[in-house]
Amino acid sequence: MITFMNNSDSEEEPCNERTSLMSAESPPVPSYQDGRQASEAGEAQGHRKRRAGSSRSPNNIASGERSDSRVPVRESTLENEEEELTLKYGAKHVIMLFVPVTLCMIVVVATIKSVRFYTEKNGQLIYTPFSEDTPSVGQRLLNSVLNTIIMISVIIVMTVFLVLLYKYRCYKFIHGWLILSSLMLLFLFTYIYLGEVLKTYNVAMDYPTLFLVIWNFGAVGMICIHWKGPLQLQQAYLIMISALMALVFIKYLPEWSAWVILGAISIYDLMAVLCPKGPLRMLVETAQERNEPIFPALIYSSAMMWTVGMAKPDTAARGSSQQPWDAGLFACPSSIQSTVPWKQWICLRLQVNLGQAPVLYCAYSLLSVYWVVDDRYISGHLTIFPCVFYSLLQGLCLTLLLLAVFKKALPALPISITFGLIFYFSTDNLVRPFMDTLASHQLYI
Amino acid sequence: AFFWLVSLLLSSLIWFIAVKASDPRDERLQKGLLIFGVMFSVLLQEAFRFLYYKLLRKAIEGLVALSEDGCSPISIQQMAYVAGVGFGLMSGAFSMINLLADALGPGTVGIHGDSQLYFLTSAFMTMVLIFLHTFWGILFFHGCEHRRWWEITAVVVMHLTVSGSSFCNPLYVGSLVPSYLLMAAAAAWAYLLSGGSAQNLRRFLLCKS
Secondary structure, three states, X not given: OHHHHOOOOOOHHHHHHHOOOOOOOOOOOOOOOOHHHHHHHHHHHHHHHHHHHOOOOOOOHHHHHHHHHOOHHHHHHHHHHHHHHHHHHHHHHHHHXXXXXXXXXXXXXXXXXXXHHHHOOOOOOOOOOOOOOOOOHHHHHHHHHHHHHHHHHHHHHHHHHHHHHHHOOOHHHHHHHHHHHHHHHHXXXXXXXXXXXXXXXXXXXXXXXXHHHHHHHHHHHHHHHHOOOOHHHHHHHHHHHHHHHHHHHHHHOOXXXXXXXXXXXXXXXXXXXXXXXXXXXXHHHXXXXXXXOOOHHHHHHHHHHHHHHHHHHHHXXXXXXXXXXXXXXXXXXXXHHOOOHHHHHHHHHHHHHOOOHHHHHHHHHHHHHHHHHOHHHHHOOOOHHHHHHHHHHHHHHHHHHHHHHHOOOOOOHHHHHHHHHHHHHHHHHHHHHHHHHHHHHOOOX | OHHHHHHHHHHHHHHHHHHHHOOOOOHHHHHHHHHHHHHHHHHHHHHHHHHHHHHHHHHHHHHHHHOOOOOOOOOHHHHHHXXXXXHHXXXXXXXXXXXXXXXHOOOOOOOOOOOOOHHHHHHHHHHHHHHHHXXXXXXXXHHHHOOOHHHHHHHHHHHHHHHHHHHHOOOHHHHHHHXXXXXXXXXXXXXXXXXXXXXXXXXXXXXXX
């Protein structure tokens, strides 16, 4: 475990990888609709992969075992302190996670409400070839299930591929992959988004200006993601990217497929992290065996970045002379830093768990915006939104709590998504008529 | 707030089942079912408040066990307040959010002969409910802590009264006035239970140290 804290060796590599934001992504594949969708297909696939891949925290059982060598008496008091620290930092980090999730949702909802483009259904990704415009319910259900199977199998293949790449130390390949994907996201999707927003508000912009704007946005984004950058900027890019991803999915994923995929993703996440042969677990274990900080570029990069983000105030207060990216690992008060490495591990683990940021926010905002997209809800039935939003947040809290209790790698998506789905469907069908009737008679409960 | 949401979910489930199982054309029956739904929802909310109290009790025990000096960083009174605020805010959000969304759109209030003060009174009613939930939280938890069952029943009865008074709408004097009076009473009671007194209040108002 101590090795996670050691950043002296291979400083160059972790430095570059740590502040990188994206995880693995496939190069664009041709679709059968049009060229633009090809890039989105690649992006979607990568997004899916990322979503699966980054929703967990490191498995640090090994580090826990190191503490076994201590005197039992000290261990119990230290354990108490550990748990107390866990609770304290858990609470703080839960709150810190609420803000980006909320912001992402707000951005996505605002865009959907104003920019018509994202609600028009103009074809589908290559990964969801079955259309949902079928006349019968059964057929539609079947199509959505088939779409889900294809999507999930793509994700599994990509994850396994990633693990193999990592196992055989093809770091350069992974690097290139990441850079390509972030390039595409930052430039292409932003271009499309900006174009649509300008169209909606009927604002004219000439190509040189557009080029300048997008170039600056993209270049700064690349630097922030793959290297270092100011904290706020990194967070802002994180939110923008998640929002862009969510928007792409809303546009190109048919509705029922999206629901089934959300459910399937959480199940897959559960299995991939907890089963002994799960690819994500193998990734963590391989990284542990090699005594490397778990290849940050892939999965935890957002975590590290986020950790840096959260750590900065602490380190500034403590006057630490460590480098910014390094400080992320030590974002615990100095009182405990002196003797007990495994406390730092807890802090790290808490923070790292929060690091599936872009993907999580994307998933959450997807859930929350479906009520906006659905035509039935145009007449102002906003009650679903607080329901779903709140249940997602609760799921998040619960996940972090369980993390503190179980002290090992946990999938972050399932609980929140389950809560969100349950609340969405139940609110839609049950609570809405009840509240409507109450409101029409002006009764209060 | 989450617990309030779950209670709302369950009560609307019950109401929904009842409505589906009954004749939709019978007006009186529907009204009766609605009243039943409201009362049941109130009882469920209080039940969930009790469950939440149990959960927080366990959490406090855990915190006390962990802490170094034997007392938890957050007291049960603070938790009671927070729980009350959570309940209140969630219920307020649910009451108002559709109204607010509709208030943005084109339309005239009360065009079919209903009261024109609909939005205003809804706002006031929601506000009083939020405050009441906060105070009820404090009272309820205090009653549970000190095993004073009459306090708990008082809270339940108050809640039922307030919900019942909303049946008088649109005769707003029948619903708003009692609710505000009850709120004042509950506020005073909660203040006294939390350790306040007339002396404290005077000192605060006169800015004495």
